[in-house]
Amino acid sequence: MSTSTPFPSDHHATLIDGKGFAADLRAKIREDVRTFHDEHGVTPGLAVILVGNDPASEVYVRNKAIQTHHAGMRSFMHMLPETTSEPELLALIERLNNDPEIHGILVQLPLPNGLDARRVTNAIRPEKDVDGLGEINAGRLAIDLPSLVPCTPLGCLMLLKDQLGDMRGQHAVVIGASNLVGKPLALLLLAEGCTVSIAHIHTRDTAALARQADILVVATGVRELVHGDWIKPGATVIDVGITRVTLENGKTKLVGDVVFDEAVKVAGRITPVPGGVGPMTIACLLKNTLTAARLLVTGKPE
Amino acid sequence: MSTSTPFPSDHHATLIDGKGFAADLRAKIREDVRTFHDEHGVTPGLAVILVGNDPASEVYVRNKAIQTHHAGMRSFMHMLPETTSEPELLALIERLNNDPEIHGILVQLPLPNGLDARRVTNAIRPEKDVDGLGEINAGRLAIDLPSLVPCTPLGCLMLLKDQLGDMRGQHAVVIGASNLVGKPLALLLLAEGCTVSIAHIHTRDTAALARQADILVVATGVRELVHGDWIKPGATVIDVGITRVTLENGKTKLVGDVVFDEAVKVAGRITPVPGGVGPMTIACLLKNTLTAARLLVTGKPE
Numbered sequence: 200m201s202t203s204t205p206f207p208s209d210h211h212a213t214l215i216d217g218k219g220f221a222a223d224l225r226a227k228i229r230e231d232v233r234t235f236h237d238e239h240g241v242t243p244g245l246a247v248i249l250v251g252n253d254p255a256s257e258v259y260v261r262n263k264a265i266q267t268h269h270a271g272m273r274s275f276m277h278m279l280p281e282t283t284s285e286p287e288l289l290a291l292i293e294r295l296n297n298d299p300e301i302h303g304i305l306v307q308l309p310l311p312n313g314l315d316a317r318r319v320t321n322a323i324r325p326e327k328d329v330d331g332l333g334e335i336n337a338g339r340l341a342i343d344l345p346s347l348v349p350c351t352p353l354g355c356l357m358l359l360k361d362q363l364g365d366m367r368g369q370h371a372v373v374i375g376a377s378n379l380v381g382k383p384l385a386l387l388l389l390a391e392g393c394t395v396s397i398a399h400i401h402t403r404d405t406a407a408l409a410r411q412a413d414i415l416v417v418a419t420g421v422r423e424l425v426h427g428d429w430i431k432p433g434a435t436v437i438d439v440g441i442t443r444v445t446l447e448n449g450k451t452k453l454v455g456d457v458v459f460d461e462a463v464k465v466a467g468r469i470t471p472v473p474g475g476v477g478p479m480t481i482a483c484l485l486k487n488t489l490t491a492a493r494l495l496v497t498g499k500p501e
Numbered sequence: 502m503s504t505s506t507p508f509p510s511d512h513h514a515t516l517i518d519g520k521g522f523a524a525d526l527r528a529k530i531r532e533d534v535r536t537f538h539d540e541h542g543v544t545p546g547l548a549v550i551l552v553g554n555d556p557a558s559e560v561y562v563r564n565k566a567i568q569t570h571h572a573g574m575r576s577f578m579h580m581l582p583e584t585t586s587e588p589e590l591l592a593l594i595e596r597l598n599n600d601p602e603i604h605g606i607l608v609q610l611p612l613p614n615g616l617d618a619r620r621v622t623n624a625i626r627p628e629k630d631v632d633g634l635g636e637i638n639a640g641r642l643a644i645d646l647p648s649l650v651p652c653t654p655l656g657c658l659m660l661l662k663d664q665l666g667d668m669r670g671q672h673a674v675v676i677g678a679s680n681l682v683g684k685p686l687a688l689l690l691l692a693e694g695c696t697v698s699i700a701h702i703h704t705r706d707t708a709a710l711a712r713q714a715d716i717l718v719v720a721t722g723v724r725e726l727v728h729g730d731w732i733k734p735g736a737t738v739i740d741v742g743i744t745r746v747t748l749e750n751g752k753t754k755l756v757g758d759v760v761f762d763e764a765v766k767v768a769g770r771i772t773p774v775p776g777g778v779g780p781m782t783i784a785c786l787l788k789n790t791l792t793a794a795r796l797l798v799t800g801k802p803e
Contacts, residue, residue: 317646338640341688342680344619367703376691378644386643389678389699394710396698397691401670408696 212436212466215358221478224357225270228485232271235493243492244273245303245329245484246295250288251281251311260307263481270485273300281311288314289322296324302492303329305484326495329487331383340386345500347487352384354479355416355437356391362435362468363414367392372412374398374405374425374456380418380439388414405429415466417456427461436462436469439476514738514768517660523780526659527572530787534573537795545794546575547605547631547786548597552590553583553613562609565783572787575602583613590616591624598626604794605631607786628797631789633685642688647802649789654686656781657718657739658693664737664770665716669694674714676700676707676727676758682720682741690716707731717768719758729763738764738771741778 236242245267249260260276267274277291288306295301304327310316320328325335331349339346348356359366371393375381381397389395393414398405409415409429417425418439430436440456455472462469470476494500538544547569551562562578569576579593590608597603606629612618622630627637633651641648650658661668673695677683683699691697695716700707711717711731719727720741732738742758757774764771772778796802 334640334644334646335636336640337643338636338638341639341643341684342636344636368705370705382643382688382691386684389684389701392701392703394698394700394704396696398696399691399694401694402696403670403672 208464210464212463213468215362215435215437215468215470215475217354217358217470217475218473218478220358220361221354221482224479224482225266225485228482228489229270231489235489235496236271239496241492241496242271242273243303243488244275244301245305245488246275246277246298246301248277248279248288248291248304248306250279250283250307250314253309256307256309263305263484266481267485267488272485272488275301283311283314285314285318288319292319292322296322296327301327302495303327303484303488305330327491329484329491331487332378337378337383340383343390347491348387349379349383350480350483350487351380351418351439351476352387353483353487354476355380355384355439356387357483358437358470358476358479359388359414359435360391365392366414368394369413370394370396370411371414371416372396372398372409373416373418374402374409375416375418375420375439377418381416384416384418388416419456421456422454423456423458425457425462427458427465430462430465432465433467434465436466437476438462438470438472441472441477510766512766514765515770517664517737517739517770517772517777519656519660519772519777520775520780522660522663523656523784526781526784527568527787530784530791531572533791537791537798538573541798543794543798544573544575545604545790546577546602547607547790548577548579548600548603550579550581550590550593550606550608552581552585552608552616555611558609558611565607565786568783569787569790574787574790577603585613585616587616587620590621594621594624598624598629603629604797605629605786605790607632629793631786631793633789634680639680639685642685645692649793650689650785651681651685652782652785652789653682653720653741653778654689655785655789656778657682657686657741658689659785660739660772660778660781661690661716661737662693667694668716670696671715672696672698672713673716673718674698674700674711675718675720676704676711677718677720677722677741679720683718686718686720690718721758723758724756725758725760727759727764729760729767732764732767734767735769736767738768739778740764740772740774743774743779 247260264274264276295304304323320332331347336346371388373385376399385395385397406429414435416437422442438455438457453473549562566576566578597606606625622634633649638648673690675683675687678701687697687699708731716737718739724744740757740759755775
C-alpha cells in the first residue's frame with residue numbers, strides 16, 4: 200500500500216468548457232440555419248409544449264424558446280393548463296405532426312398526473328422527435344441507425360469527441376442507467392468503439408468499477424457521490440448531475456454528482472458544474488431541430 | 502503469485518442443460534397453445550419467409566417450421582426464389598401483416614444481395630415481429646417497455662434466471678456487441694439489475710474484464726476465444742458461439758466461443774456446445790409467437 204498521490208499535489212485537471220463549446224455550437228447552428236434557409240427557403244421551426252405550471256419546467260421551456268429564436272429558427276410555445284386531457288394533448292401533437300412549418304416537437308416532462316408520458320412521447324412523429332425519447336429513435340440508436348439522439352447524452356458525446364478524438368478501445372464507465380441519459384450514452388459510446396460498463400443503484404462496488412474508467416460519466420442525481428479516489432489518474436470525467444444546495448449562510452449553489460475539489464486533483468479532464476454538460480443540452484436541442492428540418496426537407500441528414 | 506488452482510483439480514462445473522430446458526419449454530408452450538385455443542378459438546400461426554437457396558438457411562427454416570407444427574401452432578413456409586425483388590418481398594410481408602391467421606412473421610437472414618435486410622425487417626408489423634429485430638421492438642427493449650425480444654438473448658436470459666434467480670447486483674460481462682445477441686442481452690441483463698459491461702473487437706484487455714464477471718456471456722463467433730484463466734472461479738458461463746470444425750480424422754464437431762475443457766474446471770455453471778444455448782433459440786421463437794398471438798387477440802401479454 201502506498202500513500203503517495205498519483206500526481207504532484209498541485210495537479211489540476213483541464214476543465215472542459217461546456218459553456219464555451221455550447222456557445223460556439225449555437226453560433227455555428229445559427230450560421231447553418233441561415234445557409235439552410237438560403238438553399239431551401241425553409242426556416243426550421245421548433246414547437247415546445249408545456250402542460251401545467253411547474254416553475255422549473257416554465258424556466259426550462261422559456262430558455263429553450265429564447266435560444267431557438269436566437270439561433271434564427273422559429274420558436275412556438277404551447278402552454279396548456281394542468282386540466283388538459285390526454286386526447287386534447289394528443290390532438291395538438293397530431294396537428295403539429297402534420298404542420299409543415301414545424302420540424303421539431305418537444306413535450307416538457309414531467310407531465311401532470313393523468314397524462315401518460317410514454318404514450319404522449321410516442322405520439323410525436325419520429326422525424327420530429329427532437330428529444331429522441333420515442334420508441335423508434337431509441338430503437339434506431341440501439342441498432343446503430345441514424346436517429347435523433349436525446350440531447351444530454353448527445354452533448355456529453357460531443358464534448359468527449361472534441362476532447363479525445365478517436366475513443367476506440369477506451370473503457371467508458373457510465374454511472375446511472377436512465378432512459379434519458381445513462382442508457383443512450385452507453386449505446387453512443389459503444390458505437391464509438393468504447394468498452395462500456397454501466398453501473399447503477401444495484402451495483403455492488405461502483406468505486407472499483409469507476410477506477411477502471413478511462414472515461415467516467417456520472418448521471419445519477421446523487422450529489423457528490425463520486426470522490427477523488429473513485430477516479431483513475433488522468434481519466435476524463437463528465438459530470439451530468441446538477442443539484443442546488445443551500446449553504447449555511449443561506450445562499451445556494453449548484454453541485455454535481457462528483458466531488459469536484461477532489462476529482463480535479465486526479466482527473467485528466469473534467470466538466471465543471473455549472474458550465475459543463477448543462478449548457479450543451481439546449482445547444483443539442485437546436486442541433487437536433489436543424490437535423491430534423493434537413494431530413495424532412497431534403498431527406499438527407501447533412 | 503500463487504500457482505494453486507482455485508478449485509480441487511477434479512472440480513467440474515454444473516452443466517446447464519439447454520436442450521432439456523428447451524424441450525420442457527416447448528412442451529409447456531404446446532399446452533398453452535391448446536389452452537389459448539380453447540379460450541379464444543384461435544390457433545397461433547407463424548409465417549417463415551426464406552429467399553434464395555442458402556443450404557444452412559434451408560435447414561434452419563425447416564426446423565423452425567417443424568417445431569412450430571409440433572407445438573400445435575399453424576406453420577406457414579414461404580420459400581421464394583433468389584430473383585425475388587424487394588417490392589415483391591415487401592408486398593408479401595404486407596399481406597401477412599394484414600392476415601388475421603398469422604401472428605408471427607420471420608424473414609430468415611441473411612437475404613440475397615439486392616435486398617435491404619433493415620428495410621425488410623422494419624416492414625414487419627411490430628406486433629408480429631417475433632424475431633424482435635425491428636426498430637420498434639429494439640426501442641421498447643432499450644427503454645424497458647414490454648417487447649418481442651430477439652430469440653437467442655431471450656433464451657440466454659431464461660437459462661440464467663432459471664439457474665440464478667434474482668441477478669440484481671451481479672456483474673455480467675457480455676463479449677460481443679451485435680444487434681442480434683450482445684446488445685439486446687446487455688439491455689435485458691441491465692433490466693434485471695445486473696451491472697453490465699460490454700466488450701468487443703476494440704476492447705483492450707477482454708480477459709481482465711471477463712475475470713470480473715459473475716455472469717460471463719460470450720457471443721463473438723470466434724471459436725475457443727475464452728480460456729479457463731479468463732473465468733472467475735464459480736462464475737456462470739453462457740457460450741452462445743457455435744462453429745463446426747473439421748478434425749484430423751476428417752470428422753466434424755461443433756465448438757463454442759469458450760474452451761470448454763478448461764472452462765469447466767473453473768466455472769460454477771456452464772452451457773455446453775452443442776446442447777446449451779442453441780436449442781433455446783427456436784423454443785423462444787415459439788414462445789414469442791404465442792406471446793404475439795395473445796397480444797393480438799386479447800391485447801394483454803399474459
